[in-house]
Amino acid sequence: xxxxxxxxxxxxxxxAFHTTNGKTAHGLVRRTRRYRVLSVIDSRQSGKDAGAxxxxxxxxxxxxxxxxxxxxxxxxAGTDATHFVVGLAPDGGRLSARGRDDVKKAIRLGLNVDCGxxxxxxxxxxxxxxxxxxxxxxxxxxxxxxxxxxxxxCGKIEEVDSLKIAVLGTDSAIGKRTTAWMLADAFETAGLAxxxxxxxxxxxxxxxxxGLILDSLVSDFVTGEIEHAxxxxxxxxxxxxxxxxxxxxxxxxxxxxxxxxxxxxRPDAVVLQHAPARKIYDGFPxxxxxxxxTQIRAIESVSEIRIAAITVNHEGLDKASILDAxxxxxxxxxxxxxxxxxxxxxxxxxxxxxxxxxxxxxxxxALQQRFTxxxxxxEHLVAFDTLEIGPVRIYNDRFKAPYSVVKNGTVDxxxxxxxxxxxxxxxxxxxxxxLAHMIAAQAAMNYALFCNEIVFRGPYDEHDKRFLREMAxxxxxxxxxxxxxxxxxxVVKGFPQTxxxxxxxxxxxxxxFPDQKASAHTAQWRTRKNRYGVLLSGGKESLLSFGILNExxxxxxxxxxxxxxxxxxxxxxSYRFFRDHVPRTARVWTNSDRLFTWMLGHLPFxxxxxxxxxxxxxxxxxxxxAVFLFGVLPLLKKRGICAVVIGDEYDTxxxxxxxxxxxxxxxxxxxxxxxxxxxxxxxxxxxxxxxxSIVRSLSEFLVLRMxxxxxxxxxxxxxxxxxxxxxxxxxxxxGKCEKCHRIVxxxxxxxxxxxxxxxxxxxxRNCLQxxxxxxxxxxxxxxxxxxxxxSEMNRIEAQETLSPHPExxxxxxxxxxxxxxxxxxxxxxxxxxxxxxxxSGALKKKGGSWVSFDPISxx
Numbered sequence: 093x094x095x096x097x098x099x100x101x102x103x104x105x106x107x108a109f110h111t112t113n114g115k116t117a118h119g120l121v122r123r124t125r126r127y128r129v130l131s132v133i134d135s136r137q138s139g140k141d142a143g144a145x146x147x148x149x150x151x152x153x154x155x156x157x158x159x160x161x162x163x164x165x166x167x168x169a170g171t172d173a174t175h176f177v178v179g180l181a182p183d184g185g186r187l188s189a190r191g192r193d194d195v196k197k198a199i200r201l202g203l204n205v206d207c208g209x210x211x212x213x214x215x216x217x218x219x220x221x222x223x224x225x226x227x228x229x230x231x232x233x234x235x236x237x238x239x240x241x242x243x244x245x246c247g248k249i250e251e252v253d254s255l256k257i258a259v260l261g262t263d264s265a266i267g268k269r270t271t272a273w274m275l276a277d278a279f280e281t282a283g284l285a286x287x288x289x290x291x292x293x294x295x296x297x298x299x300x301x302x303g304l305i306l307d308s309l310v311s312d313f314v315t316g317e318i319e320h321a322x323x324x325x326x327x328x329x330x331x332x333x334x335x336x337x338x339x340x341x342x343x344x345x346x347x348x349x350x351x352x353x354x355x356x357x358r359p360d361a362v363v364l365q366h367a368p369a370r371k372i373y374d375g376f377p378x379x380x381x382x383x384x385x386t387q388i389r390a391i392e393s394v395s396e397i398r399i400a401a402i403t404v405n406h407e408g409l410d411k412a413s414i415l416d417a418x419x420x421x422x423x424x425x426x427x428x429x430x431x432x433x434x435x436x437x438x439x440x441x442x443x444x445x446x447x448x449x450x451x452x453x454x455x456x457x458a459l460q461q462r463f464t465x466x467x468x469x470x471e472h473l474v475a476f477d478t479l480e481i482g483p484v485r486i487y488n489d490r491f492k493a494p495y496s497v498v499k500n501g502t503v504d505x506x507x508x509x510x511x512x513x514x515x516x517x518x519x520x521x522x523x524x525x526x527l528a529h530m531i532a533a534q535a536a537m538n539y540a541l542f543c544n545e546i547v548f549r550g551p552y553d554e555h556d557k558r559f560l561r562e563m564a565x566x567x568x569x570x571x572x573x574x575x576x577x578x579x580x581x582x583v584v585k586g587f588p589q590t591x592x593x594x595x596x597x598x599x600x601x602x603x604x605f606p607d608q609k610a611s612a613h614t615a616q617w618r619t620r621k622n623r624y625g626v627l628l629s630g631g632k633e634s635l636l637s638f639g640i641l642n643e644x645x646x647x648x649x650x651x652x653x654x655x656x657x658x659x660x661x662x663x664x665x666s667y668r669f670f671r672d673h674v675p676r677t678a679r680v681w682t683n684s685d686r687l688f689t690w691m692l693g694h695l696p697f698x699x700x701x702x703x704x705x706x707x708x709x710x711x712x713x714x715x716x717x718a719v720f721l722f723g724v725l726p727l728l729k730k731r732g733i734c735a736v737v738i739g740d741e742y743d744t745x746x747x748x749x750x751x752x753x754x755x756x757x758x759x760x761x762x763x764x765x766x767x768x769x770x771x772x773x774x775x776x777x778x779x780x781x782x783x784x785s786i787v788r789s790l791s792e793f794l795v796l797r798m799x800x801x802x803x804x805x806x807x808x809x810x811x812x813x814x815x816x817x818x819x820x821x822x823x824x825x826x827g828k829c830e831k832c833h834r835i836v837x838x839x840x841x842x843x844x845x846x847x848x849x850x851x852x853x854x855x856x857r858n859c860l861q862x863x864x865x866x867x868x869x870x871x872x873x874x875x876x877x878x879x880x881x882x883s884e885m886n887r888i889e890a891q892e893t894l895s896p897h898p899e900x901x902x903x904x905x906x907x908x909x910x911x912x913x914x915x916x917x918x919x920x921x922x923x924x925x926x927x928x929x930x931x932s933g934a935l936k937k938k939g940g941s942w943v944s945f946d947p948i949s950x951x
Contacts, residue, residue, distance in 0.1 A: 094126075096299050099174035101127035102162045102203065104194060108180055109134040109155065110145050112265035112374050116208060116294040117179025118146055119269055121153055125299035129153055130173055131162045133194075147433065159194055163201050176203040177297060181265070183346070183375050185210035185234070185307075192219075199223050208233040208293025208305075233293040234308040242309070243316040249358050252326040252334070255448035257400070258359035260338035262366045262387045264347040265374045267405045268338045269295055271365050271432050275335050275444075278437035283458040284332040284451065287325040291318070291337045291353070301325070306339050306352070315356035322357050332451045338365075342390050343382045344373055354395040360447040361400035362391060363440070368417045369408030388425060400447065401440050404431040415501065419480070422505035423494045435501020442693065443504070452700060459696050460584045470593060473576070474600050475499075475542045475695050482549035483607075484528045488515040493532035495687060497543075497694050506690045508532055511681040516726035523614040526551050527729070531722040533560055535687055537715040540564040540599035541571055542695060548603065551610035555776045561603050562769075566760060567715045568599040573750045574758035575712050582702050582711035592751045616778040619734035621918065625649045626737045627721060628670070630663035630811045632799050632835075633739025633787050639803035640786060641737065644922040649676045651727060651736075653720040657685040661816035661823040666809040676731075680723045688713055717761035721770070721783070728781060735916065738762075740785040741792050743871035745909040764788060764914060786923050788910040790931075791900040793874050796838050798930040808849060827855025834870055837863055841881040860888055873897040899942050903927055903934040912947060921948055 101124075105117035109132060120129055121142045132142045135157045143151025156162040159176065166173040176198035180191065187195070187209050195205055195213065199222045205213060207230070213219050214230045223230050259272045272288050279286040290296055290303030302325040304317040318336075325334055336357045340349025353359070366384055373379045382390075388399050402421050406414050414431050421429040428443050442459075445452040476499035484493040490511040497504045510531060517524040529550040536546055537560070546564070576583070577592060626638045628650050641648045650670040654660050670677040692698050692711055702711050710716070721736065728736060744762035748755050760766055767783045774781035787795055799807045812835050815826035825832050832851070836859035839846045846856050863879065877897040883890040903924070905912045915923055924947050928934065935942040 367405035430502035439502025553612035
């Protein structure tokens with residue numbers, strides 16, 4: 093194997109340094125292990141530092157006017173030059189007359205000559221004779237190898253189990269090779285073994301161990317040589333990652349390249365290098381550079397290999413606009429984008445390693461190591477630098493809001509979408525703009541613990557800013573306690589090691605609103621008192637809420653929010669029923685569930701296989717109801733609805749304490765405190781809305797009884813299940829999850845038949861058998877009372893002494909959790925009268941005990 097460095101090099105780049113024709117010299121200035129680079133020759137840039145000219149950072153490599161000066165200066169410094177390396181890469185690969193004269197000067201000065209141009213200097217008799225005369229060697233890097241040494245494609249590439257990444261470009265001379273090396277550096281820093289397979293003369297000069305000079309080969313052998321180089325790198329080194337340098341670009345009129353690498357290298361993914369400020373193909377005026385999306389489609393359509401990331405060449409951009417350019421590219425493509433030369437490539441590794449499970453596990457193992465080490469602060473929870481939301485693009489019936497995560501200069505963007513089945517926005521109206529931005533902002537409340545800043549682009553007024561800051565802080569504390577201090581199956585093994593830290597503020601992120609000039613003016617909403625909207629989920633509480641409000645004579649609007657994933661299955665049966673029977677039914681579609689899943693990929697302490705876990709909770713997020721609630725606000729505004737009702741029962745309002753940290757037990761967005769906070773915000777905005785629950789005084793048990801007895805037509809469409817699936821076109825429960833255990837046990841205790849509501853006999857038996865060892869996320873009094881009734885019915889064998897809790901069959905009014913005035917006066921008496929028909933009475937808290945009272949006459 094060659095010993096590096098081979099010698100001390102003077103790099104020849106006359107008239108071309110810091111132009112695309114000097115890319116070979118650029119590569120050698122930035123890195124090479126084949127030579128020790130002493131200087132660069134370019135009379136136009138003489139007297140400067142090559143690194144400063146190229147990247148704005150001194151490299152200690154001076155630029156001289158000519159070869160004589162370069163050789164003399166090296167000798168005076170005590171390090172004699174040994175190699176004259178042609179660092180030019182002009183179109184056509186030809187050496188100018190001046191260049192030829194300078195080569196001869198170098199030979200006469202005793203320098204070996206390495207040249208990567210198409211002019212084969214060793215075949216030039218004059219130059220060859222001169223070299224022989226002065227005892228120096230000429231190496232023509234592009235000289236075709238003997239036919240007997242070439243390989244034909246044979247399919248052995250399929251043996252390679254390394255992660256293979258091809259770095260292609262949208263043009264020639266755009267930085268593909270540099271990006272390949274930067275990726276290699278990042279992988280090595282992350283603890284992964286990596287090899288770069290070079291495909292051009294510069295990579296050879298930089299000292300790649302494996303490679304070929306693609307454009308020196310007869311076309312029949314190009315794919316075979318690519319395959320052999322990749323295979324040999326794998327065979328001899330067994331690296332985790334192999335990075336293949338691209339040549340030209342797929343749509344370049346003069347240098348079409350990349351198809352051979354896609355076909356023969358069989359990469360798992362492509363990193364595409366792009367210069368957003370470049371408008372024409374390099375060196376070919378009149379040939380407009382194809383748009384980025386066109387280039388992506390071309391690559392993916394001819395190969396079916398996915399583009400994994402866009403790397404940015406910042407030519408023509410000032411430093412301040414590099415991040416903005418990356419952001420725009422990520423928004424346009426939905427792919428992570430970064431200028432690796434400025435920000436490094438570390439931010440891309442989590443995106444690239446996903447294409448090979450073995451490598452991804454190894455990468456995450458090393459990355460997550462720091463999250464299992466003891467830490468006395470919360471700083472190790474900061475997983476990325478910035479989360480940016482907006483600006484929102486608004487249409488009559490939908491809006492799109494980019495969510496951008498920025499980490500180490502890498503921008504990764506997801507487009508959050510809300511779509512309505514009717515026109516609800518005026519894209520030119522300030523109120524519509526403000527409302528859309530506030531809807532889009534809600535999902536971000538879950539991440540203030542994990543980044544340094546959250547940037548909200550667009551029109552927000554002071555009420556919005558105050559609300560978002562308060563909710564972000566509140567949610568940060570809740571997530572810290574419920575998801576990170578308490579056991580969580582979704583986080584990596586060994587986590588958390590963070591001690592319990594008592595702080596006034598837990599959010600790491602500063603909330604930033606940069607668009608001060610954006611108007612957030614909103615007009616007063618015109619509402620009618622008898623119009624109510626019910627946020628329906630397919631669950632028993634929301635169905636009962638609709639039934640009661642509708643029965644007592646209100647104009648009641650069923651409002652569904654359709655997440656794009658399987659979670660929608662829980663609401664599907666109910667939605668179809670209401671769509672077919674209630675004309676005022678409305679549905680909002682959103683991909684918020686996909687946004688939440690996408691965000692998990694940016695939290696390295698979350699298990700990478702989180703999607704395989706069966707659990708009855710979300711991995712991290714706790715601000716969820718508002719994502720749906722804000723989503724229906726445009727419908728409320730358009731329809732003049734005065735109140736939005738959500739189905740939250742008695743036990744969802746909890747104040748708890750975790751080792752001195754006060755919290756809401758992760759249920760803030762289902763508590764009465766949430767109702768009050770939202771109502772206060774709505775009123776300050778002039779939206780004339782209130783938020784409340786009419787089942788706040790009911791237990792889960794009593795909710796189910798009333799729904800089954802009074803509204804059986806609604807009950808038949810009720811579905812509470814974490815793993816709902818479709819059978820014969822209808823959503824059915826899984827019969828295994830914690831919610832199914834709760835529903836089945838309560839239905840039987842109430843004397844109902846669960847098979848009438850989608851459960852099979854086998855599922856019913858399994859739920860009852862598993863009840864003894866299943867932890868139910870419900871009020872303990874409800875759980876014990878249900879088990880008591882089942883035991884009395886001989887449906888289960890009690891494992892412990894059980895006591896009845898008759899209070900759960902009553903309406904329960906508590907001055908803090910379920911005050912009687914939580915339901916507006918206009919409908920309170922009618923609501924209570926209906927509920928009392930199915931309850932055993934009403935109770936109020938007095939001195940820590942429940943006492944009977946008449947909730948109508950006594951108030």
